[in-house]
Amino acid sequence: MRKILWIKVGWSQYYRGEPVDGNFGWLIEHRKERSKKTGHEAFNFMPGPDGRYYVYVPPQSGTSAPHHATDNEGWTVVCLAKNPKHPGVHIVGWYENATLMGEWLDPPKDRKKKSTGDERPGYDWSYCIESGSAWFIPPEQRTMPFSHVSVRQGKYSFLAGPDLKSRNAKSEANKREVLKILDRQMAKLKPIAVHNPDAESLPDPSLNETDPLRGFGTPEQRKAVEEASEKKVIAHFKKQGYDCINMTKIVCGYDFKFTKGRKELHVEVKGTSGAVQRFYLTRNEFKNGLEINPRWRLAIVTDALTKKATVSVLKPHEVRRRFELEPLSYEGRLIPKVTN
Numbered sequence: 001m002r003k004i005l006w007i008k009v010g011w012s013q014y015y016r017g018e019p020v021d022g023n024f025g026w027l028i029e030h031r032k033e034r035s036k037k038t039g040h041e042a043f044n045f046m047p048g049p050d051g052r053y054y055v056y057v058p059p060q061s062g063t064s065a066p067h068h069a070t071d072n073e074g075w076t077v078v079c080l081a082k083n084p085k086h087p088g089v090h091i092v093g094w095y096e097n098a099t100l101m102g103e104w105l106d107p108p109k110d111r112k113k114k115s116t117g118d119e120r121p122g123y124d125w126s127y128c129i130e131s132g133s134a135w136f137i138p139p140e141q142r143t144m145p146f147s148h149v150s151v152r153q154g155k156y157s158f159l160a161g162p163d164l165k166s167r168n169a170k171s172e173a174n175k176r177e178v179l180k181i182l183d184r185q186m187a188k189l190k191p192i193a194v195h196n197p198d199a200e201s202l203p204d205p206s207l208n209e210t211d212p213l214r215g216f217g218t219p220e221q222r223k224a225v226e227e228a229s230e231k232k233v234i235a236h237f238k239k240q241g242y243d244c245i246n247m248t249k250i251v252c253g254y255d256f257k258f259t260k261g262r263k264e265l266h267v268e269v270k271g272t273s274g275a276v277q278r279f280y281l282t283r284n285e286f287k288n289g290l291e292i293n294p295r296w297r298l299a300i301v302t303d304a305l306t307k308k309a310t311v312s313v314l315k316p317h318e319v320r321r322r323f324e325l326e327p328l329s330y331e332g333r334l335i336p337k338v339t340n
Contacts, residue, residue, distance in 0.1 A: 003161040004076040005066060006182065007057045007129070008089065008151065011081045013139045015045040015092070016199070021084045040125040044079065045093055045136045045197050048108040053095060053134045054127035055079075056104075060155040065128035067102035071162050075100060077129055078182050080151065085324065088145025091137060091185050093193070098131035136197040137189055140278045144188070146181055150174040192274070221273070228309070229271025229301035230255065236299070236311045237267070253288030254296055264295055267313070271301040277312065281325070290316050 010022030020039030040056035048054055055077070057066055066077075077095040082088070104126035150157065150171075158164050159179045165172070194201055234244050234256065242258040242265070254266040268289055270279035277300050281290065289296040298314045314322065 001160075001162060002076075003071070003074055004078065004179065004182075005156060005158045005161075006078040006080055006151065006178065007055075007066065007156040008080045008082075008154070009041040009044065009057065009092075010039045011083055011092075012039070012042060012044075014197075015042060015136075017042050017046060022082065040127075043107070043125065045134055047134075047196070047198050050108065051196075052130060052132045054107050055095065055098070055129035055131065056125065056127050057129060058155045065103055066100045066156050066158075068100060068158070068161065069163065072100040072102060074098075075161070077131070078186070083142070083145070086145065088147045089151060090142040090145050091182065091189060092142065093134060093136040094186065095129065095131035096133040096135070098129050101128045101130060104128050133195075134197065135190065135193040135195055137193055140276055141189070141192050143276060144185055146185070148174070148178050148181065150178060225271045225273050225304045226269075228304045229299075230269050232271075232301050232304065232309050232311055233267065233269045233299045236313075237265075251284055253285050253290075253293060265297050266293055266295045267297045267299050269299050269301070271304040273303070273305050275302050277302055277323075280328075286325075290319060 010020035012018060012020045020042050022039070041058075044055050045053065059065060068075075075095075075098045077098045078091060079093045079095070080089045081092045083090060105128070107125060107127055157175070157178075159175050159182075237244065237256075237258045240260070242260045245257040245259070246255075247257050247266075248255050252266075254268040256267045256269065258265045258267055266289065268281075268285055272278055279298070279300060290298070294316070296316055298316075298319050300312045300314070301309055302312075303309050319325075
């Protein structure tokens with residue numbers, strides 16, 4: 001028999017100890033306390049010393065954790081979270097063959113904060129679900145938010161399993177609707193999900209701020225994507241009758257100047273080997289291109305290394321409307337002192 005439930009947690013990029021955001025009571029109450037702002041679910045996709053995942057779920061009705069009266073083993077648990085900046089919830093991952101502990105327990109010893117310091121970031125926290133198999137959706141792949149009244153109202157809900165049929169016809173209909181949504185999205189997400197994520201398989205650009213692209217392909221692969229993207233963008237504009245001037249060796253905020261008669265466009269090229277649009281801008285590209293140059297365009301190439309590569313050309317206001325732009329790091333410089 002199939003056994004599946006969804007759980008709802010706060011929003012985090014990687015669930016490896018970084019801050020968690022959300023509208024749950026505990027997170028709101030401790031939001032201003034730096035030592036507690038992380039949230040218990042911060043470690044939901046960070047394996048313990050035994051390679052297993054120890055999952056926190058906010059209590060429902062104030063005190064209860066997911067628990068089944070007759071069978072607590074072998075569940076598929078779908079983890080949902082809401083990006084606080086946008087409507088709808090996203091599947092951020094799921095667990096297979098999970099065990100519902102029915103109560104909150106202490107995590108493995110090396111995951112708790114110690115008075116002498118800790119190799120892992122964190123604090124005293126707890127879990128109520130355990131699993132040896134996890135599928136994680138990286139933040140850039142969370143592109144399919146959905147909404148449903150029964151998901152908005154709870155912290156978790158059983159969708160299929162033994163002895164779960166309700167006398168409430170509306171409740172049963174809601175469960176079938178949500179299960180259909182989850183099945184459809186999980187089928188689409190599984191090919192791009194990270195199975196059993198850890199520090200090696202799940203790179204975080206904030207962990208190496210000098211090179212935010214480290215971990216997203218080898219330098220050789222990134223160079224191949226870059227070159228293929230540039231060729232496709234040049235071909236895209238030449239097909240429309242533009243002449244091309246290469247500006248990549250000049251610090252000007254863009255890669256190519258395309259001209260057609262009196263019309264002139266300054267195009268910055270970004271490419272990805274996948275189907276999801278994602279890019280990094282340098283300070284020069286941002287300040288001298290996107291911010292101030294009305295002729296500036298962003299050309300994004302997806303599936304750059306395949307025959308189905310697609311070129312999208314965006315104006316500055318379209319970039320701002322479609323993407324969240326956030327700095328990954330800051331540089332600290334000494335302020336010069338004036339001497340007499």
